[in-house]
Amino acid sequence: MDLKKELSDIKEILKLNPRGMTVTEIAQAVKMNRHSAAKYLDMLVIAGHIDMKTFGSSKVFYPSRRIPMSAILNFSSDFIIVLDDDMSVINVNDRFLEFEHIQKQDILNRSIINSSFPMAFNPSIIPHIKMALKGTESYIEAAIQKNGDLHYFNVRFIPTVFDDTAHGVTMIFEDITARKEAEAALKDSEERFRIIFENVGVGIAYLSNRSMFIRQNRRFSEILGYSQEDLQNKSYLDITHPEDRNASNDNVEQLRAGTMNHFSMEKRYIKADGGLVWGRVTCSPIRGPDGSVKFFVAVVEDITSRKVAEDALRRARDELESRVQERTMELKKANDALMTEIERSKRMEAQSMQAFNLMHDVLEKAPFGVYIVNDHGTVDYVNPAMLKISGVDERAFKELNFFTLPTYIAIGLDKMIKSALDGRHFYLGPVEYTSHVGKKNSVRNFIGIPMEEAGNKKALVFVEDFSKYRLLEEALLNKR
Template sequence: MITAPLPLDEDVRLRALRQLDILDTDPEDAFDRISRLAAFAFGVPIVLISLVDEDRQWFKSHYGLAACETPRSVSFCAHAVLSKRMLVVEDALEDERFLDNPLVTCAPNIRFYAGSPLRLPDAQVVGTLCLIDSKPRSFDAREAAMLADFAQLVERELELRQQLVRSRTAHERDRRSLAISEARFRTVFEQTPIGKAVVDLDGRFLDVNQKFTEIIGYEEIELRRRTFASITHPADVAADLVQVAELLAGRQATYAMEKRYLRPDGRTVWVNLAVSLVRDVSGTPLHFIAAVQDITSRKKSEEALRNYHIELEARVRERTAELRRSRDALQIITDNLPALVAVVDRDLRYQFNNETYRRVFDTDPAALRGRSLSETLPPDVFERLQPFFARALSGERVTCDEVRYRADVDQVWSVTYIPVRRDGQVTGFYVMAHDVTEQHRTERRLRERALVDPLTGLANRRALQDALRELRASGEPFALFFMDMDGFKAVNDRYGHDVGDSLLKEIGRRLVATVRSGDVVSRLGGDEFVVASRGVMDARTGERIAAAICREVSKAFVVGGRVIETSASVGVVLTGAGGAAGVVDAASAVLAAEAEERTEVQAEAQAETQTEPRTRADDALCLADAAMYEAKRAGRNTWRMAANAKVIARVGA
């Protein structure tokens, strides 16, 4: 066994891996879904998303394998990380690097390995997406390209995770800074020897410190029920209101005046009042901050008051700047994500949109802010998604797959709605939408391939079985034509398998052209074809179709510049009216007799394809097979009905 040496940039690579903050984390569906799809696409029992750590390889996803990690010293993936290229080992016992590796000689008994490197945006290779089989196998360029595509899906998830980690770190840093700022403000607010109050735009007290209550003589709870005008001496109210109007009009930022307050016992207290108006980043007034000082101690507290104002204004500017930087950073990060990102409030109006909205909705993201979802989304899309909006606003994280925002664009999105909570209340939700169009196309192609014979493009055995089950369930009469080529082995022996394959394709095309457009034409394997023809209710029609098949197949073929003459034997079974509809009483005896005349290879091939419990449709298929052998015994290039095989059938439910 040869252990892969460490890359020259191992320290940089390990630092990049650990910055992902992914090692020893819980399984995630996004990665497990890729593993399952890869296992299905390549037909392998084991698929791993392996991250190569300092002394181990750890599996973020391990489809088909119970272990979560193995030592790096025995890792195949370490070799791929070293070379930074795809590593393919078609037979580990033939490779001196791995032939005595414990993972080869013991469980999981690796014989085949293919690993595609996982690169971060900075080009560091942190692991592989690898395929493992306990049997040796070949791996062509098309499969290598497909594996690289699957690896890019994993890389996209890793990149998104990296961006989210950075965003979370920045957010936490901003949160701590704001918390420190708030703590400092509260310390200054509470501990300074000056009476302070926060007053809303209607003049009501929102917050006061202990010193303020001592100067005015009211308890805090009583002040919260009052306005500043209600405790101001009547002779001073008008002058105070004039100054407030000046603040709101923007003609001055603060004002100072001497005024009188009326204490609860009716006594008057003179104070030096200083008031500031706090505005948000857009200039909209938020509230007043008032500072009062007993004139008798004015000289003493003059310096503290001046320093307080300087500190307060600096904190406001710092907080405003921090908020602006945080929002700008969030905008930059989300604008570069390959996803739709938005924030929606409880009224279903956009509060934030990233740049991807411009491409998908052909609208400036800034223009969407404040616009309702019902105005932005097509009516049918909004109606479908409305229940998801309601669930998100109730505090539930929900995902809706297969969302199509535009009917004129073949693009499918997977959308997640995440509740936004502030002070224990849901104030809206985040929108995270990922483009899954290519994934859906891949899944559709994989489903289609599972039902199509790869050589002829006809329906395969599985598709035929599905069609027969549907026909039996519908109760509609139909006929089965089981066709086997006469002397096809001689064609393969004489001209080679390439010519034989071309001949099978031509036979398939002739069958499709011969039968009706609604009939099912399938290839079971080798040179065996089956036609399921709907609505055939009598023997005469079945005979006519069988004769047409024999006639068309017996015509000479021109394949690869050679003229090939061949023929076919056809067995016919009618189901429904006048046919073998139901369980066949004598089918077992007939099939046993026929099996004795078949070659060992044919019997083994039939056993390999018998993967499901036999159904009534299988009985009909077996009868057609038996009738085909009757045609071969009758001289070939002919057909026989199942009734001629001396099989007694009864019609049953």
């Protein structure tokens, strides 16, 4: 009995009857018993050469409409290797050849357990090949080294029956390197995010779409004193100061309604120990594809120190304003008193000026000499009678310094003038006096009176010349 010929005859009969035939019809057509025909039909179905459909208790067989494996190998983006029952390669697609940079003849009929096989397979795939040869499909994830790079594959081991009913294995390698790299990048990104999340200097909390706490970072716990377990089944309103709850709730509801994308506000939180802490919270919703809120992210910055400083500054400002008002009143009173004093001084100055003008008129017409000495020893004023007594003009008289004038020093008048500047009266005379211009036989009386002008101490000196009386007295004595 020629097995291949009988299998070929069955396939040819079915090609002539594409509408399908039963086992009995096929057995009669190829002239064999029904049992043998059923056996051969099962082999052809398993090999994929024919198709079978069941109608009640009857089986109807058709020519296979499936594309032969060899025809579709090169249309797959996966690597495909077909092995026989000795684990030798009997077919391979172009994607695998491109990956390995080899020709098809370089790999056909070579065993994959051979150390010279191009692809360095992990030995763990051998048991899966053996399982497939026994009819059990399986798959594993494998890593293959290529030019120093790791490539990751999902490998399926599919039991295969060939035309000659021999068993083999089809290995399909799905390249998942990009997915693996993406997963590694995602894992790395998640780890970086976790590190940032746990170590950032502000508090961060996730809340459900019902505003219940899901998770918070370490800084959030430090600010408020709550552990992860403490906040389970708690809403953000549970830890918000009663006076700030309405404003907080209004903002969250606007986020939920989509009328704003985020909000920031300063509010008071109730700490785990019952104390209060000021925080600046910025909250944003994370929405799903349908636009509904999946959860909220809240970022909280502890601003208690700033608030305490602002409160202290406000109190200091209020106190300063109070002091400024008090000081302003004091200054106003002082200014009013000063203005009163200025008015009084003006009146006194006017009166003094009147008195001075009167005194000036008197001194200008006085028959005796008068001059005023300042604390530098020079003259501020001299009357005509004094100029006549001294025998010099006003300019020359005012150039004199009575602290250093030899004729004054000779009779001690310099010291007496200084005593008048210190507030003491003096009287000197009659004394014979020789003036600085050489005028002799002058007999004078000197009277000094302390005075003050515009806050400056001065000496008012009166001088009476008795020279003519002395001459008259001498003339009378000579007549006797």
